[in-house]
Structure formats: C-alpha cells, structure tokens
Amino acid sequence: MTIMLYELAGRDAARPFSPHCWKTVMSLAHKGLEFERSAVPFTGVPEVENRFGKTVPVLRDGDKVISDSFDIALYLEETYPDRPTLFGGEGGVALSRFMEAWSASQIHTTIGGRLLLDIHAMLEPQDQAYFRESREARFGRPLEDVVEAGAERIREFGAKLEPLRLMLKRQPFIGGEGPLFADYIVFGAFQWARVCSAEELLEPDDPVSLWFDRCLDLHAGIGRSVAAAA
Amino acid sequence: MTIMLYELAGRDAARPFSPHCWKTVMSLAHKGLEFERSAVPFTGVPEVENRFGKTVPVLRDGDKVISDSFDIALYLEETYPDRPTLFGGEGGVALSRFMEAWSASQIHTTIGGRLLLDIHAMLEPQDQAYFRESREARFGRPLEDVVEAGAERIREFGAKLEPLRLMLKRQPFIGGEGPLFADYIVFGAFQWARVCSAEELLEPDDPVSLWFDRCLDLHAGIGRSVAAAA
Numbered sequence A, B: 001m002t003i004m005l006y007e008l009a010g011r012d013a014a015r016p017f018s019p020h021c022w023k024t025v026m027s028l029a030h031k032g033l034e035f036e037r038s039a040v041p042f043t044g045v046p047e048v049e050n051r052f053g054k055t056v057p058v059l060r061d062g063d064k065v066i067s068d069s070f071d072i073a074l075y076l077e078e079t080y081p082d083r084p085t086l087f088g089g090e091g092g093v094a095l096s097r098f099m100e101a102w103s104a105s106q107i108h109t110t111i112g113g114r115l116l117l118d119i120h121a122m123l124e125p126q127d128q129a130y131f132r133e134s135r136e137a138r139f140g141r142p143l144e145d146v147v148e149a150g151a152e153r154i155r156e157f158g159a160k161l162e163p164l165r166l167m168l169k170r171q172p173f174i175g176g177e178g179p180l181f182a183d184y185i186v187f188g189a190f191q192w193a194r195v196c197s198a199e200e201l202l203e204p205d206d207p208v209s210l211w212f213d214r215c216l217d218l219h220a221g222i223g224r225s226v227a228a229a230a
Helices: A018-030 A041-050 A069-079 A090-121 A124-140 A144-155 A162-167 A181-196 A207-221 B019-030 B043-051 B069-077 B092-122 B126-138 B144-153 B162-167 B181-196 B207-221
Strands: A003-008 A035-040 A058-061 A064-067 B003-008 B036-042 B058-061 B064-067
Touching: A003 A018, A003 A041, A018 A069, A018 A181, A018 B036, A035 A041, A035 B181, A041 A058, A041 B003, A058 A069, A064 A069, A069 A090, A069 A181, A069 B069, A090 A124, A090 A144, A090 A181, A090 B092, A090 B162, A090 B181, A124 A144, A162 A207, A181 A207, B003 B019, B003 B144, B019 B069, B019 B207, B036 B043, B043 B126, B058 B069, B058 B092, B064 B069, B064 B207, B069 B092, B069 B126, B092 B126, B092 B144, B092 B181, B126 B144, B162 B207, B181 B207
Parallel strands: A003 A035, B003 B036
Antiparallel strands: A003 A058, A058 A064, B003 B058, B058 B064
C-alpha cells in the first residue's frame, strides 16, 4: 500500500507550504519511497485519519499512522534501515534535536511572523478566519502588527545565519558531503518562505542561498517542483 | 607511552583556561584514556613538539602528533573505537561541525571579547606583551575598548543561548542521554569563562547553567578540578 502524506495547503492544493510538511516530503524522497500527497486545509487538520492529532504532517504507512516531522523521520529510519540514512547514527539523531531547536528559535521566529499575511492570502475564507483568530490569540495582536514588527527582525536575519554560513565553508551540507534530516529541518523553513512570499531574504551569492539551491536540486528537484512565489 | 597533552596556561600552570584545550581534556577523559598535561604559555606555543604548529591543543600519542581539538577528537575516535564514542556515527561528526560553528560565532565572539583583560592578568609579562599586541592587531583597538564594547553583547548573550535552552527541554545533553564531543565544544567556551572571570554570565537556574553543571560533574569532575575564578 502506498504511503500517504497529509500536508497543509491553501486554496491551491499544488502549493503546499508548511515547513514541517516539507521536512517530511524531503525525508520520504531521501529514503527513495513512493508516496502520495493529500492536501489538507487548516480547518481540515483535526479530521485527518480519524482525528489523529492536531497538526500535520501526518503519515500513513500501512497500519501505522504517525505525526510530527521528527517522529516521522525516526520512524522511516527504523522501518527502512537499508535505504539512505536520515541521521547517520545515534549521534546524528541527538544533534538533529539541536538543529530543530536552532531552526525553531532563530529562523522560524523571524520568518514566521513575516509570512503571516502572505499565508493568510493563500487560504480559503473559512481557513482565513481560523488562521487570523488562532494566530492573533497566539501573538496577542493583529496579524498586520506582527508582520510590521517582523520587518526589523528580518534585517537582523542575516547575522542569525552566521553559524550555518561558517559551517558551509567546510562542508556542502549540514549532513557533511551529502544531506541528512538536519538539512531538511532548515530547508523546510526556507521553503516555507520561498513558497509563500516573493520577498528575498538573502543575497543570491550568500553561502546559505547556495546551500538552499543545492537542497532544491535534491531528489529530482522535488523542492523546486513548486514554483517560488511571484 | 602515556599520551601527552600540551595546553595553554598563564602564570599558574594549574589553571589551564583555553576553551579548545578543555575540549581535548574532556575528549580524553570521555575515552577513559590516561594522559599527562603540559602547561604552555602563549609565547611557548610555537616551540611545542619541534615547532609542530601555531596553536594548542597539541597531542602526542606514541609517534603521532596532532593539533586542533576537532582533529584530535576524530583521531581519538578512529584510534580508540572500542571506547565510548565521541560522535555516535558519521552524522554526529557532520553535525558537530555545525555545533563548532554555532559556538564560535555565537558564544566565543561574546565571551571572548569580554575575557581579554582577565586573561591578560593571568599571564607572565612576556606573554602579556605578546597577547596585547596580537589581540589589539586582531581587534583593531585597545583591549580595554574591546572589553567595554563586550559589556553590551553580554546583555544579549542569554537570548543567543535560546537554541540550547530549547533543546535541553527534551534531553539532558547535546549528545542525547549522555554527552558527546558536541557537548565539549560548548563546554569549552563556558569553562574558559569560568576559569578566567568571576562575572556570572547566567542565572544559576538557567537550563544552560544546569547543563554546564552536569558537564562539570562528568569524568570524576575533571572540569571542576580547577576552581572557578573568584
């Protein structure tokens, strides 16, 4: 039975944008697994797989249903050990947790606030209402204000990427000579920005841009198969 | 033949302070290897092991001489594979390069500038002259000015540690349930501050302080065997 991935989308089902779902798309492609993709709107997430959980990605593989992009990567690593590794051993698993925390606290916080109105514009009306209400409750102010405040943080964004830039002087991927799940953790965030917004976050010759381009080329260009926002 | 570690020290040979040398002390202890420590002043570094290189740590193990804390860790991993792992596989090696870049760009840049005068005060006169000249050339201004400018950066230091703090909600060490070289990379920086300066960088109940305490307890408390600066 083909693996099914449920992933977030707006009006256009062909433009999935969730950073976490993209981590799973890349994980599945990395393992060379066949999978189908089912687009789910925000208000449809709680219904997925008999109300399995509160978030996507959700993956069904035969009888198994799993959510959370990191847990899915661990599941794939354990279930398909003969295919290319996503972690390169136990140390890679542990240190990927630091990458996840780095990406969440340094990249998502900066990019995420900036994208709120772009994402809102991509949604159907009932999802727009849910999205505005839930995000305004989370941030404690109107989406418009969060986005405006985000403009300042975007200016500091280049400096936040210095660890990645410094590391890229030594090796082409976070995983070393080739990518690992750690790359997909960070890729997901940049792909989120690429699919939702035409705003350029980085200079094209920034080592981080060049790394992101390499990630877009991976696995028959599955990341590039969704065009950048125009 | 016992392994010999050459490490940086000031007037008091019993208070080695280099962050990179501490990474190697912890690596050797992690592998459970016996080793001797030879204290080297700044002006003595070029003479170590027949002018082997420009920096310490330098390790001699039988006929082999190696410098650079990361290269030494790789050497120990390869040479003593049956002892506790420092990387937990190839993925751990690759991702430790990100940890190294994160620590260098986020922690060393903040702590290092702040410690310049403390380090200067720990040195013999000929090393003080070398240290002031080389660091003032690097920073392009008097040590006193660099330290003063560093006061502002110290105030932002807590925020820079957010990735580590977030990860520590999930696991007690960067290496997961136990420490890996990735922990020692970051430990080295905090130990540098602890040995050189009485200034408290973090609240005692900060998750990063608690993690550092756990690291000080490792390997029969080898990190704690040098008292904190008073």
